[in-house]
Amino acid sequence: MTTQKSQPIFIQDCGFHSAMGASHTQIHQCLSGLHASNMLQDDHILNTGTSTVIGRVTDSLPDIPAHLADFDTRNNQLALSAIQQIETSVNNAIAQYGQQRIAVIIGTSTSGIADGEIAYQHKSQAGDFPSDFNYRKQELGNCSDFIAAYFGITGPCYSISTACSSSGRVFITAQRLLRSGIVDAVLVGGVDSICRLTLNGFNGLEALSNTLCKPFDATRDGINIGESAALMLLTGQPETNNKQPNIALLGAGDSSDAHHISAPHPDGLGAEQAMQKALDDAGLNAENIGYVNAHGTATPLNDSMESKAIYRLFANHVAVSSTKPLTGHTLGAASATEAAIAWHILKYDLELPLQHCKDKAEDIEVSLLETPTKLHGKAILSNSFAFGGNNISLIFGFIND
Template structure:
C-alpha cells in the first residue's frame, strides 16, 4: 500500500456477537475479567469422540426474514444478530449516499456448511434433502449476498475467503474502494459458525487443544475454534475512530505452517505502519494472532519483537472467543473498537508460565492504552498475513 496517497477510513458503527456475548456490558465484562461464558467443552463434535473447547454463541439468534429465506442458515442468523446492531447507521448511509454507492465486503471460511452437514445427514438417512435446502446456502458468496439483500444494497458486493485472514482483507479492499472513489461507504465484516468439517479438519492436523487455549504459555498445546460475527460501517466521513492503516503479505512458506521466523508477519506489520504513516511508538497495544500453537506463537513473538521490541503490551483474546477462523480479523477489530470507544483496560494475557521462546511484553496486569493506536494481527494458511491499525483520529 502506498502511504503517500493513504488516508484514514473512518468507522461509524460496529455490531458484534461472539462467545463474549452480544451486549456491550457482557462483552466488556468478559474482556475485563478474562472469563467468557461461551468457551465450552464439547465432547460430541469430533469424530474421534474426544473433547475439545469451542467458543460458542449461547444467545438465541434472530430468524431470517421470510423474504430472504433463500439465505436461511445459522451463519446468516449470526451475521444478522450483528447487523441489526448497525441497522440505523446503514439505513442513514443509504439515505445519504444511495444504495448503489455502498459496497458490501464480507470474509468467511465456513458460510453455511453447518446447515449442509445437517442436510446431507438427512440425505444419507432418508434418501432426500430437506425441502428448504439448496447448495447455494453454503456457497461462500452467500454471506455477502445476504447482507446486500438485507439492506437492499446495489453497490459492489463480494465475499473474500483467505482462511483466517479473510475478514482482515475486507478492510484493505474497502479502503482501496473508498480511496478510488468507487463508493462512499462500505459494510465490512466477517462471520463464521461452528461446523464439524472445520473442527475435524483441525483435529486431523493435531492442532486442537482439549482445554482452554493458552497463548504464549510453555504449556500451549493448540487452538480452540470459535464462532463470531462482526460488522462495521466505513466511510471517508470523519469520525473519532478509524482504520488508520493496513498491511498485508503472502510469504507462501507452507500450506498450513507459518514461516518459523515470522518473515511474512513482520512484513505485514511494517506495511501497516507505513500505510498509517506511524512509527512503532504510536502503537499502544497489539492484539496478537496468538493461536496457542507452538509454531504460531513462537514466530509471532519473534516478528513483533523485531518491529516493536518489548515495549508494546501484547495479548491474544482467543481464550475469550476461540479462533473464529474467517471471522477472526473482524472479531479482533471489533474488540479493538470497543477498547477505543469505551476506553477499556487492555485484555490481560492470563499466562501463568510464559514460554522461554516468547520475548514480547505480555499484558499481565491492568493497564490502559498508552498511545493512540492498536495493531491487530491475523495470519492464515498459505502465509496470507494481515495487520490492521485502529486508532483515534485525534491526539
C-alpha cells in the first residue's frame, strides 16, 4: 500500500555535458557500453607528482557573450554548453510566465576556482593579476547569476553549496518554490569544473584512485573526479502537447546525520532516512523502484554503508549500479549529473547502465546490475551523499495524467 504522495514536479527539458559528451548519441553509447567515456589519466594535476584519472570535458566550449564578459570562466562556459541545449524551452517558459516568475537555483562546489588558480599563477610570475580577472568569478553564486543574466531572468536566483549533495538540494528548493506558488518555473542543475584545489584536497584525504574507479569492488580504492553541467527546466504543470508520458521528479528526501566531517555513518542511517523520505514524498513503496543509481564513489566506507542502507529498504530486489566510472565524481554537480542520466534512461527507454564489477566485495549485499535490463515502467531512485552526512535521494519517473 502506497503512502500519500505530494504534487509531482515536471521536467520540461534537460541539457547535459560531461565526460560522456554532450550529444544524445554520445551519452547513450556511453551508458550502453558501446563507447568509452572520456575518463583520462592525468600525470600533472597533483602536487605530489602522482597520477589520477579524471573525467574531463574535452569538447570545445562556447564563448561567453561579450556583454557578459565579467562571467567569463570555464565553469560558466561549461554551463553555457548545457544551457544552449534547452534554450528554446527556457525562452518559451519566459514568454509564457514572464522573467520574474522563473527561478534559477544551481548547485556547485568549485565555481570559477580553476580560473582563480590561473590568475594567481599569473600573479606569482608577473607580479599582478591578469587585467580581466575579478574575484567574483570564484564566488559560488557566480554561475547562477550568469545563467539568470544570460536569459534576463529576474526571479529568485542563488546557488547551493553542500559539497557532493549540492545539486540534489536544488530539486528540493524547486519543489518548495513551485508548490508555494512563488514561481511558475525553475531552472535547476549543477555545474562543477576540474580544479587543482579540489583534486589535491581529495588526494590529501587519500581518497583518489590512480586507476578507473571500481564501485562496490573488493579492490576499490578511491574516487575519480569529473566535471559536468546538467540543467533542467522544472514546472508544476505537465506538458499538455506531449504525446509521451511526462517525466517528473516524483519525490525527494534529505537527511543530515552529522556523523563525521568527512566519513559517512558506517551503517548508512542517514542514507536510509533520505531514501525513505523520498519514497514517502513520492507516495511509493520499495517495489515501485526499478533502479537505484547509487552514489557509489568506490571508496571503501561509502560503498559499504550505502549497500547496507539500500539492502535494508530493498533487500536484493532492485538493480543497483554507480555511473561514476562514466563521468567521474562531479562533486557539486553529481546529483544533477545523475538526474540527467535518469532523464535520458526514462525519455529514451534505455537499458540501465551496467556496473561491470569484476570482484564484488564481501561487504556489498545489494544486487549489482550486470545483465542488460530495462525499467519496465518503474521509477529511478538516485542517491548523493556529502561531507558531514548531508544526504539526498531523488526519485524520477513517469506521470501519465
